[in-house]
Amino acid sequence: MFDETAGYDEIITLRDIPFQSFCEHHLAPITGFAHIGYLPKGRVVGISKLARVVDTFARRLQIQERLTAQIADVIQKVLQPEGVAVVLKATHGCMTTRGVHKHGSSMVTSKMLGCFRDNAATRHEFMTGLNI
Ligand SMILES: [Zn+2]
Numbered sequence: 001m002f003d004e005t006a007g008y009d010e011i012i013t014l015r016d017i018p019f020q021s022f023c024e025h026h027l028a029p030i031t032g033f034a035h036i037g038y039l040p041k042g043r044v045v046g047i048s049k050l051a052r053v054v055d056t057f058a059r060r061l062q063i064q065e066r067l068t069a070q071i072a073d074v075i076q077k078v079l080q081p082e083g084v085a086v087v088l089k090a091t092h093g094c095m096t097t098r099g100v101h102k103h104g105s106s107m108v109t110s111k112m113l114g115c116f117r118d119n120a121a122t123r124h125e126f127m128t129g130l131n132i
Contacts, residue, residue, distance in 0.1 A: 011126055013037040014047050019054050022063035024092050030089025032106065037126040038075060039082035039115050050075070064088055064109050072111035083114025085126045108132070 017034040034054045057070045072086040087110045095105060116123045 001062075004106060008044070009121070011037050011039050011129075012044060013126065013129055014050050015130060017051050017054050019058040019083045019088075021058040021060070021062045021064075021067060022122075023092055024063060026094035026105060027061070029069075030058075030062065030090045030092050032088060034071065035073065035085075035087040035089075035130050035132070036071065037080065037085040037116070039122065041080060041082045043079065045075075045079050045114055047124075054074065057094030064090055064092075064107055068109040068111045070111075070112050075092070082115065083116040083118075083122065085113075085116040085123065086111045087130060 011076060014037075015033070017036065019034055020034060021030040022028065023030050036054075053071055053074055053107065057067055057074075061120040068086050068088045069090075072084045075081070075086075076082050076084045087108065089106050089108045091106045112123055
């Protein structure tokens with residue numbers, strides 16, 4: 001599952017991973033993109049595996065905040081990098097169809113672990129690179 005980093009010790013970012021989930025309150029679709037960053041500590045993981053993590057948790061009924069945290073937590077636990085950052089930007093069917101009609105609005109959630117939580121410069125580098 002893991003490859004050695006060959007000395008690579010900068011942030012790795014996988015952005016614009018499309019996902020679809022369903023809001024557990026309204027059973028309405030949550031559609032958006034996940035952005036994952038991590039700072040490797042000795043090993044890296046294939047990008048398809050990161051995308052699969054997103055799909056695995058998105059497949060359940062969710063709230064976006066929990067989905068964000070679950071993705072970050074499992075990557076931290078399995079890969080054990082210096083830190084993980086997960087940002088989700090999504091539109092909620094329950095916002096666009098249930099009488100609220102806020103078309104075009106989206107919700108952004110983030111979960112920062114390790115160095116992304118502790119180090120403002122690292123977090124800033126990641127967020128600036130996303131440009132969302
Ligand atoms: Zn909802």
